[in-house]
Amino acid sequence: MINLEKVSIIVPFYNVQKEWLYRCLDSIINQTYKQIEIIIINDGSKKNYTDYLYLYCKRKPEIKIISTENKGLAAARNLGMENANGKYMIFIDSDDYISERTIEKMVKVAEQTKADIVTSHIKQVTSSTFEFNKSERYTYCMLNTGTSKTEMQKLALVGLSYAKNKNGFISCGPCAVLYDSELAKSFKFPEEIKCLEDVQWNYLVFSKARKVALLNETTYAYRKNLNSITHTWSLKMVEQRLQSLSLLEQTLENNKEARQWLAIRVLTSYSIICECCSYTNELSGIHERLKIINNIYKIKNWRILEETNIGKNWNLKYKIKRLLAVHGLLPIIYIFIAKIKG
Numbered sequence: 001m002i003n004l005e006k007v008s009i010i011v012p013f014y015n016v017q018k019e020w021l022y023r024c025l026d027s028i029i030n031q032t033y034k035q036i037e038i039i040i041i042n043d044g045s046k047k048n049y050t051d052y053l054y055l056y057c058k059r060k061p062e063i064k065i066i067s068t069e070n071k072g073l074a075a076a077r078n079l080g081m082e083n084a085n086g087k088y089m090i091f092i093d094s095d096d097y098i099s100e101r102t103i104e105k106m107v108k109v110a111e112q113t114k115a116d117i118v119t120s121h122i123k124q125v126t127s128s129t130f131e132f133n134k135s136e137r138y139t140y141c142m143l144n145t146g147t148s149k150t151e152m153q154k155l156a157l158v159g160l161s162y163a164k165n166k167n168g169f170i171s172c173g174p175c176a177v178l179y180d181s182e183l184a185k186s187f188k189f190p191e192e193i194k195c196l197e198d199v200q201w202n203y204l205v206f207s208k209a210r211k212v213a214l215l216n217e218t219t220y221a222y223r224k225n226l227n228s229i230t231h232t233w234s235l236k237m238v239e240q241r242l243q244s245l246s247l248l249e250q251t252l253e254n255n256k257e258a259r260q261w262l263a264i265r266v267l268t269s270y271s272i273i274c275e276c277c278s279y280t281n282e283l284s285g286i287h288e289r290l291k292i293i294n295n296i297y298k299i300k301n302w303r304i305l306e307e308t309n310i311g312k313n314w315n316l317k318y319k320i321k322r323l324l325a326v327h328g329l330l331p332i333i334y335i336f337i338a339k340i341k342g
Helices: 018-029 047-057 073-082 102-113 149-158 197-208 235-251 256-279 286-299 316-326 330-341
Strands: 007-013 036-043 063-068 088-091 117-125 140-143 177-180 212-223
Touching (some): 007 018, 018 036, 063 073, 073 088, 073 197, 088 102, 102 140, 197 235, 256 316, 286 330, 316 330
Parallel strands (some): 007 088
Antiparallel strands (some): 140 212
């Protein structure tokens, strides 16, 4: 490839275990595509975590570490974008890792098609031993932003995580995606919210893209973090989820075409709230848990789930979950499952 374009790789880092951090950075350092800059945002990690981060990065001039006080993932990504100098950029979470040919193949597709965005598939993993396809061959397809606007909105809002295939899933977040840097920098991640901030940002960026390409293979291994905000069962998490959902609804307020996919986000948020209230130690007894969930349903506008045409294009899993939510059965099921698990 002649005149290689620089790619900025942004890695937010906060108290990630040494094994997973090193696996992530090894996968970046060993990329077949060498015209890269690696920007690690140390988001206020504790000293022992920071020490082994600096130990790894010693004598690696391609890595730039920016340390800051803890402000959250959105702020870390924004700071990374501010310091990115590449024509393209990609985000990688510091406990995940990528195929050695990820950047090479994505840049080739971007240059061949003049796409503003190149997205790809993610595999959820439980260990650091997952093996990618190492072949130099690749295929891609174009996602037409003009005639398939609804499909683009679906991809940006819910990805294809509800329709997994052998390659994994396509996320609605910014990972496993190569962005034109100028386009990506047009928007900032909302720092005032603690979840769904990536979905809101991704929707805005995808909406402005002229061309989007899909690389038809798995490029990214995602480790599910059971200590993340999604899996920390506290009423504070419920409050943060409601705040984030409100911002997303405001962003999509005048977009009727996107309501099908906004409704999936609403349903997913309601399910997480039901699950949280079922497991949190801040509540006790079935009656109290049901009361809190029912009160949340009353004060929050979940009525989008009751609209006539909502769900017609969903898969069976989400159709069933929607019916259970609308008829008030979903929280009972979550509470019952939590009680069985003890």
